[in-house]
Amino acid sequence: MIKAGIIGGAGYTAGELIRILLYHPKTDLAFVYSTSNAGNKISDVHQDLEGDLDLRFSDTIEADIDVLFLCLGHGNSSKFLHENKFSDTTKVIDLSNDFRLEDDKVFENKEFVYGLPELNKEAIKKADFIANPGCFATAIQLAILPMAKAGLIKNDIHVNATTGATGAGASLSKTTHFTWRDNNFSSYKVFTHQHLGEINQSIKSLQNNFENEMIFIPNRGDFSRGIYVTMYTDFDGTLAKAKEIYKNFYSDAEFTFISDKEIFLKQVINTNKCLIHLHHYNGKLLITSVIDNLLKGASGQAVQNMNLMFDFDEKEGLNLKANYF
Numbered sequence: 001m002i003k004a005g006i007i008g009g010a011g012y013t014a015g016e017l018i019r020i021l022l023y024h025p026k027t028d029l030a031f032v033y034s035t036s037n038a039g040n041k042i043s044d045v046h047q048d049l050e051g052d053l054d055l056r057f058s059d060t061i062e063a064d065i066d067v068l069f070l071c072l073g074h075g076n077s078s079k080f081l082h083e084n085k086f087s088d089t090t091k092v093i094d095l096s097n098d099f100r101l102e103d104d105k106v107f108e109n110k111e112f113v114y115g116l117p118e119l120n121k122e123a124i125k126k127a128d129f130i131a132n133p134g135c136f137a138t139a140i141q142l143a144i145l146p147m148a149k150a151g152l153i154k155n156d157i158h159v160n161a162t163t164g165a166t167g168a169g170a171s172l173s174k175t176t177h178f179t180w181r182d183n184n185f186s187s188y189k190v191f192t193h194q195h196l197g198e199i200n201q202s203i204k205s206l207q208n209n210f211e212n213e214m215i216f217i218p219n220r221g222d223f224s225r226g227i228y229v230t231m232y233t234d235f236d237g238t239l240a241k242a243k244e245i246y247k248n249f250y251s252d253a254e255f256t257f258i259s260d261k262e263i264f265l266k267q268v269i270n271t272n273k274c275l276i277h278l279h280h281y282n283g284k285l286l287i288t289s290v291i292d293n294l295l296k297g298a299s300g301q302a303v304q305n306m307n308l309m310f311d312f313d314e315k316e317g318l319n320l321k322a323n324y325f
Helices: 012-022 079-081 116-125 135-149 196-207 238-251 301-309
Strands: 002-005 029-035 067-072 092-093 129-130 157-163 214-220 226-232 256-259 274-281 283-293
Touching: 002 012, 012 116, 012 301, 067 079, 067 283, 067 301, 092 301, 116 135, 116 196, 116 301, 129 157, 129 301, 135 157, 135 214, 135 226, 135 238, 135 274, 196 214, 238 256, 238 274
Parallel strands: 002 029, 002 067, 067 092, 092 129, 157 214, 256 274
Antiparallel strands: 157 226, 226 283, 274 283
């Protein structure tokens, strides 16, 4: 058994992380740190855990733990690690964007590995510090990286992706209130979304001559969770060739699958899966991908990384079933 701690325990991703670790056969949840909820029962905040645990939020940390998950707002993880010290053997998995980019990956002589298992599995196995990818970034990269690996991205990539309300976090804002979100649809951060940096970085790591543009339109959907991505780019080959490229790329992937049938969100909600569908038309390859933004896009992928780091079965604790109905 390994001892795990969570920093920033009140948000949606932390709630999912607690749920997974609580029933993971090889982890013991030592503490969940939250200054805003210190002393409160975890199940009073994450009410789906009522009856599952008696643990309370803590305002103190245990330095001698095996793995630390950082579920803090973007920009706060580096500050927290600077102000709080842990054991030399503690492994860190950060779910913010503080360490994802190449220029930011080194922190106080500690090097963070980008934690997309389908791209960096062997490096993750050897790593002590992981920068967990963003949710949009995960769905988009899994959709396009096989093309980059084959050196076949020859033109701009056009991306339209929609996320559920949980993608905005638990704190209320104008666009997360039910009265605004319900029966509504909108775009935001068009062309400039913060996940573009890590996406382009990964593409160039596989196809160094990629100099084209990813034109990304992020949307808000009127559903709670999930990300639905469609993208297209020029492709001179056949659909059969595209499927061969994708299936070869993901031949050893535990959670990413190529579907011959059209895909939809309910297939992946409450799972750590990514499903991908390919369609070829008039010299264009249309790629569709779907994930649960809180699991494969955040906490599920973080545990997948933990499993790799500790030489557990990659799927340990992640055999989650879709909420199909």
